[in-house]
Amino acid sequence: MTSTGVWIASFVVFYYIAGRLYKSYRYSAKSRHFNCEEPVTHEAVSRWPFGLDLFKRILDAELGKYFPNFLQGNVERYGNTFRYHVMGSSTVFTIDPRNIKATLATQFDDFQIPQMSQLLKLPGNHDKVDDTGIDFAAEFDNALSWTSLRCRFADKYWLVTSKGFTNSCNRLNEYVDHFVQLALTRNSLGKPQDEDDVSGAKEKYIYLDALAKETYDPVDLRSQCLHLLLAGRDTTASLLGWLFLCLAQNPTYYQKLRKIVIENFGTYENPSEITFSDLKRCRDLQYYLNEALRLYPPVPHDVREASKDTTLPFGGGKDGNSKVFVPKGTVIEYSVYVMHRRKEIWGDDADEFRPERWEGKKVGWEFLPFNGGARVCIGQQFALNEAGYVTVRLLQRFDMIENMETDPVIKHDYKLTDASANGVKVKLHIPTA
Known part of the structure; x- marks a missing residue:
């Protein structure tokens, strides 16, 4: 290498190190200014340069259909709020309802949906494709699968x-x-x-x-x-699929719900009128829907991005009760799926399907099946009514359910919404005369 090349290489290395040191100094100064403490950070979560080992684990979890469970395992190891870095991108992961409330509501102006405009590539003049005979659903599912995977890597989605x-x-x-x-x-x-x-x-x-x-x-x-x-398209289907999978795994609950349905809405041959208000007034039906939404929220994982230097109210320090500094551009990643299974919130049976837990229970930000804040799902009541109606009609028609799934491990077909990767394999029985 010539002396000029050595000087250029040395300058690049010096510039990189100086930039890192300045960034670290600025970060520390801002963190002190906001009276923040660090959560569990990069060194504990990832040990390879640029977080490549974590990158590989994320990819393995996505392809292995266990991404939500992968997130749950991370929380068990690192805590409810932690920071990690992948390929130079900083992310704060949290399942603390107070932090999620801050991100979606009380500090709404501090966070935005990440601007990843090329996640779905627009066709150029040279990319024309004949759409004759297009299988729209198949193409839509394929695009969603890849988009979901790309979202895992923030600004390195490309x-x-x-x-x-x-x-x-x-x-x-x-x-x-x-x-x-x-x-x-x-x-x-x-x-x-x-x-x-x-x-x-x-x-x-x-x-x-x-x-x-x-x-x-x-x-x-x-x-x-x-x-x-x-x-x-997928949110109501997700709710119905997971609900009937839970009922197939717990046939006693199917019988209990069917009895309630017939008492409130009549039989299949002689049904009473089913209105939106009737569905909402049927508390036990709502308990079943809520429990399915708790265990398997249609959108189990979401992200925001800090639009300016800001903080999260909890997660810092050894006890997790200090603020966490969030520099502009940091991705905030939160998992409703994992939050809905926190034993300190839902009890030791948090992983079990128990609709009766909703009797007399009032919830806040610890239950977010339809997100929250200004961007709460505007169609949540329609989705609940639609799912409730379909459930009532199916339970009126069929008196027994059998679980036909042979794989004991639940796998997730997680695009932007979540569904069972194995499908919902059940056998429904029509009552005999």
Whole structure:
């Protein structure tokens, strides 16, 4: 190597070390200013350079279908709030309801949804794909699987990709773009919506047409449609799937709930009227839904990003009661799945399906199946009513359930929502005359 090369290499090393030292000094000064203490940190969670060992464990957990359990194991080892670093990105993980409340509500302006705009790659001029015969559901599931995996690596998401993922994104985008263009065309022609036609009938409300009146940006319209599809497609299915898996594993509870359903809503042959208010008033039905949501929340894991230097109220110091300094750009990762299984909150039987635990129980931020704060799920009541109605009708029709799953280990098909990776294998019996 020439002397010039040595000088350049030395300068790069010096610049890197100086930058790290300055960052460490600034971090310590800010932490003292906010009167914060450190939680369990990087050295305990990861021992390889750049957190590569943790990176590998995350990848193994995702591919092995046990990511929520992996997070639960981390909490058992490192505590309810800890900090880790992967590939230069800093993350604070927490399952403390007080920290989650701060992130989603009381310090809402300090945190934002991470800006990872390329998680779903937009098609370029050279990426046109024929969407003839597209299996939309299969492409959607594939894109979600990869997007979920990429989310695990924060701003290093670009390290995780594949040709299949890119093709799925392109096909989905082009498929939705077709309907977006139809809506924009209808809007440009001035076709009225929600107005009575000449026959006096009211036109059907079309969500995309309504959006097209607010913006002409086709990419924004596509994103809004995909977002609504994501929020509405899998969450209710997730709740129903996990509920009936729990009932299959606990058939005595199936019989108890069926008796309650028939007492309140009649038999399958002679049902009484089932209204939203009736479903909500059936406390035992709500207990069963809540217990399934507690054990298997549809969105078990989420993230935010600090939009400025700020703090979390708890998690620092040896006792975890001090504030934690959170520099701008730090990712806050929280797991509702793990929080819902904390024994100090839910009891020693926190991992068990026990709907009766909800009798007289009032909950706050320790129970967040639909998130919380300003971004709480706007469709939560609809989802509960929909799941409740389907549950009632199924229990009216079938008098017994059998668990047909042979694998004793529950695996998670965790995209952005969670479902059983093995499916829900049950046998339902129609009553004999």
